[in-house]
Amino acid sequence: MLKSVFASPTDDASHSSRLLMNSDDFHGNQPVVRTDRLGKRVSVGSGAIQILEDIDLTVQDNTAVSISGRSGSGKTTLLGLLAGLDTPTEGAVALFGRSLVNLDEDARAALRRGRVGFVFQSFHLLPNLTALENVALALEVGQPGEDIDARAAEALQRVGLAPRMHHLPSQLSGGEQQRVALARAIVVRPTVLFADEPTGNLDHATREEVASLLFELRAEHGCTLVLVTHDLDLAGRCDRHYHLEAGRLVS
Amino acid sequence: MIAAWRSLRREARLTEFRLFLAALCFIAVALSAVSLFGSRVERAMQAQTGALLGADGLLASSRPIDDEFARLAESLGLRTARTVDFLSMAVGPEDSRLARVRAVSGAYPLRGEVLTRDPGASDEGVGGEAIAAGTAWVAPSLAREQSLSAGATLSLGRKSFEVTREISLEPEGGVGSFSIAPRVMIPLADVDATGLLTPASRARFRLLVAGEADAVSAFGDAVEERLSPHEQWHVADLERDEVRATVGRVVSYLNLAVMLSVLLAVVAMAVAAQGLWRRQAHAGALMRCLGARHGAMVRRQTMVYLLAAVPVAASGSVLGGVFQHVASIGVARAAGIELPPPSLGPALTTTAISVLVTLAVMVPFLFAQRFVPVMTLLRAELRDRVHAGAIGVAVVAFLVAGFAVLLAGDLVLALSVLAGLAAAGVVFWFLIRALLAVLATTARAPSASWHIALRNLASNARRSAWLASAFGAAVFALVLLGAVRGDLFAAWNQSIPENAPNIFLVNIQGEEVDAMRGLLEQRHVPSERFYPIYRGRLVSIDGEAVAEADFESESARHRVNHEFNLTEDGVLPDGNEIVAGRWFDAGERGFSVERETADSLGLAIGSRIAFDVAGTRVEAPVTSIRTVRWDSMKPNFFVLGSPGLFGEAPRQFITAAFAGEDAGDLSRAVNRQFPSVTLIDLGSILDRLRNLVEQASAAVSVVFAFTLAAALLVLVAMLQGQREARRREIALLKTLGASRAQIRAAIVAEFGLLGAVAGAVGGALALASGWLLAWQVFEFDYLPAWHWIAISLAGGALLVGAGGYLSIRSLVKVQPVRLLAG
């Protein structure tokens, strides 16, 4: 049925020339993420369920895009596909102008390295690493160099956690942990920031604090933001909105 | 490298990692303690058998032995001694007598000792003395016959010696030497002065060596290459018939202990590794999300584990060495036997094995991480699909099989244990899951707590089965070792009944038999039959002359080279069992050959063999092949002839008797009445051996208990690893309205049930495995000790119940809201 335009670069010249380019050539006026009739289907027991279907979206550089929808509508699944953490079953997705469809996991990781930041609902700090080390980890993996600790400390300072630098995650509150995660996400000065319900595990007061910080940091670094949330308040602060309903986009 | 160090420092903050290293340390400690100790006991045994030869190895020749050999031995770090044996007339104050003279160098004997006493005394004698220049030690029979007292003069050739001591025990005084002439021992330096040794005289020159087993065998190899026809190389191996049966069993038992300790430790480590795997999977997913490449991560982490494992394993090995040293001091004191010093080899091996185990447990997992989707970061429920447990089971099975075979050396032993283990694995997994499912659906829970416990067991079937299997493995190992140990000693004690013969009387002349029998009866000393002994050299098989060079094996060469002690008998001796052919019919001419002798010489039923017995050729077919219970302490024979087979050939008689504590008395009486009869006291040798066996095995059990402690510790670690899941369960129960007391009772019930099932199944399988071992390896009658099942069931319930309760106790007090928050 659906034939991917990315299946082979020579298949469809018009699409290819528009969407496929060397990611190193990527620059500001190209879309950061672009999908073409993206779909995801998983088999459950004997049957299969279509989680996402016919998703066409474009995220331009230096914009904030929200993806909202009810619980179970497929937001997390979509984010995973956009960031190359997961592979689609139909259609195509390109990150930094590079199709993810035929890349293996290592190649997709290489594409993310040093250019993508993540913020998760459940923080995902490594429990045996201090705040500073957790932030530094992103640099060790993404942008190895001399001044890792200094840059990590600076990022922590920016999120207001300089005094807690040497604390383990278990010694920090939920809001503080998420601020460490934010520092980890921006320390590499990413081109794009993916966030999945970044305030979902926080209480009301901290939620606002973390949300404001997220948008401030995005503005400061001028990076693209793909924000998944069912919180309409948060979605409202973005430039562009997509709404998912039962796996389909409704604008 | 620096990055790996940094990662290691960070990793070390994980409780899971520390537990893993603790398990690794325990592996190293247990392995090194058991294997060092085992190898030392084995060497002590070897030295004991060496004591029967006076050395670990000896080079014998009919001509003086070139100094070059001694230099070679010394360059290999071996101690050396020389002896020269020859026959000579010894001229005493009353008479002259043909004596077997042994001239010895100062270091003789290298193993065992020559026990001496004042001439005419009857004590056991003391050892450790060196023979002084110009003095001679004599056999008790000679001392009595010639009325030699201390200070008497005995002349050999042109030199007179002062008799100072009487020899009560000397190496090579075993059953094998049926000698005619009494012993006279003189210093080697005095040989020349006697003028008895000329190039033409018949003498036996020997170079004795002793030291590290490796050096001895290296020396043996070097010597065998340049052996001239008049030279022979002998080693003291565990082939001595009287002790082989015992020592063989002990060595097998030690092997078993080592194997089971490794098994347990590996299981323990895999358990500890599970928690680490979970952390690792999470960290790995995060790193890949940040852009790390899988291969680089595998390399980095492997480096981290290596950096951690090497020092931990090395220090564990050293610790184990210290531990076994303490144990060995106890053994040495209790058994009165000096264990040889520990060697570095086993410690290095232990370290290497421990590090390998670490890598084998972790590295496959690092590769398997590729299959942990990065999406687990976004979707928590995917995490539960990472069946680390399945990988674990496969890894453990593979490891255990590999190491067991590697370590056991003894394939049958390894396979028996592995068979038990494989059965245990399958049975545990399925039986326990089935049992739990049945319990959950059919059992009518007497209370809410029981209901919760049953439901929890059933709904976490995989977790429960894994826990039960780990604990069951510990029970299996302990019961197997415990049961086998008990049976080993029961069998040993049975095979040497209280009134087993403890002395041998040899060189009894035909006309002395009746008088000797009379003496024994008069003193109420029960004795065996009097067997006639013919000395014969095997000269042909199926009509073809035999030569030493025709045989590959050491034992066959030895047999061809030496005279057999042959006997003839119309009745199959006790403890002998025909395994092929049949016993002699009346009037039939034939030989009955012991099985291993037949195997090594390539004899079968119907082979015609011929012996040269004092110049007469005696030829007959092999009509039966026997097994012999060597540890029966009765006269046993490799080759038995049918009655009358040897005709009028010269013969002497031999018998064994049980003289109990009166061996000394009897010895004096025999000496007085039958000066030429030699009395060999086996009791002291066997007592020492038996003592060593018991102490060694007791110490090994201590070491094993130590391993079990390690397993228990890791069991607790495993329970600790479940805390997260338990935390959620308890919170849920609380919100559903369960009281603390109910939850506590439910936990104890759940773990107790699990422990009971694991203990019972582990115990039962251990008994089955033990039966297999008893039958195949230890060769004794096995009495399954059913009470072990009850003990392990109760023990399992108690231990796991208590452990489970202790590990989760603190969670019960926490408010449900706090529980949910984390």
Ligand SMILES: Nc1ncnc2c1ncn2[C@@H]1O[C@H](COP(=O)(O)OP(=O)(O)O)[C@@H](O)[C@H]1O
């Ligand atoms: N691997 C999977 N297997 C089965 N069902 C899945 C899988 N991934 C997602 N789903 C289902 O797809 C739907 C969308 O999930 P998700 O993307 O997490 O939604 P959201 O983030 O909007 O709550 C849910 O019903 C979820 O259960």
Ligand SMILES: [Mg+2]
């Ligand atoms: Mg979601």
